Amino acid sequence: MLKKAVVLLSGGIDSSTALYIAKKKGYKCFPLIFDYGQRQNREISSAKTISRRAGLPYTLLKINLPWKGSSLIDECIDIPRKRKKGIPSTYVPARNTIMLSFALSFAESTKASGIFIGAHTEDYSGYPDCKPNYFKAFEKVKNLGTKDGKKIKIVTPLINKTKAEIIKIGKELGVPYDLTWSCYKGGKKPCGVCDSCYYRARGFRDAGLKDPLTYKYQ
């Protein structure tokens, strides 16, 4: 029987690459997609399309976060146009902890042995819940707070990679980057201005590759 993995899939470059890495490692993958009230649902459609392309049945979890406090879910707060030091307003309080706890519940219920998450430190060093010591702490919660958590491994295959390295790995694995979505805003084309567009553009440039999504970083 194939070993199973729950893969957190947002529809961006990192999580899509993590999905293809899990597949390559021989896991039967179960993508877990969250609708937590993002101001745009473009990335959710991307995540669904990528799952379909990979021939995998996704699970979509709708969570209506009634509190706000992040420009990603609150339209009253502008998406920042310029990168500043510190934690950006796009930070969603405890987002990865919420997502990991659901992935853990899913994995334990279905006897999966892996949870894959595409988080990495290089680009988003502002987000506290993307750092190695955070995942180490969650590992302990997993082991102590569940019945079979010790049998489940949290895998962060990209944790120390740069965006350019991730793109190169994904290219080798055939990740359909044309279907991914990174922009914090919705719309037909990426805004080319937000942090996420910036890191994507820089990643492709540093990897020496052309982004299949045609837009220009301004």
Next chain:
Amino acid sequence: MLKKAVVLLSGGIDSSTALYIAKKKGYKCFPLIFDYGQRQNREISSAKTISRRAGLPYTLLKINLPWKGSSLIDECIDIPRKRKKGIPSTYVPARNTIMLSFALSFAESTKASGIFIGAHTEDYSGYPDCKPNYFKAFEKVKNLGTKDGKKIKIVTPLINKTKAEIIKIGKELGVPYDLTWSCYKGGKKPCGVCDSCYYRARGFRDAGLKDPLTYKYQ
């Protein structure tokens, strides 16, 4: 300005007592109630009624857990009639981790300084996510995985208390135990057979008090 606290409220004896303790400590309380697809919604109505009685605005979070694996949310699995050693089938994978992560997100978004949870080890020693070392591990996740998590305290005021002690404390504080609900099954009257009915009955008996819910433990 009053200090604020998010209080996880299930509608049972423990969480209702934790709510009244938080109130007594001078917190402005925000009860957080979960509808995670319990096979009965009697406890959710209790939680709402208790919030109203305490004059507090509750937040109800509806989570549609698409996976099952627990007799509390899966009607295909019987609620056990007899207590056995080990973790019972009423265990919901990673439930407290999911709830605490939402409480953390809520607390950080609203600048609350406390999260109250009525978990305790004595009665439910079978549940791994009710033990002190689990909460200690989650404390670390909170501190490392958020922006302002260090300012938020996770308070487990009942962690080492017995059910009888909890009932005595609540009685002093005026917790309306007639409005609480403990039975794992729904219905008009508690089943008087499940684990939760057993611990409730034993708690009142050991406290030398009469349960205001009139039913007989069989």
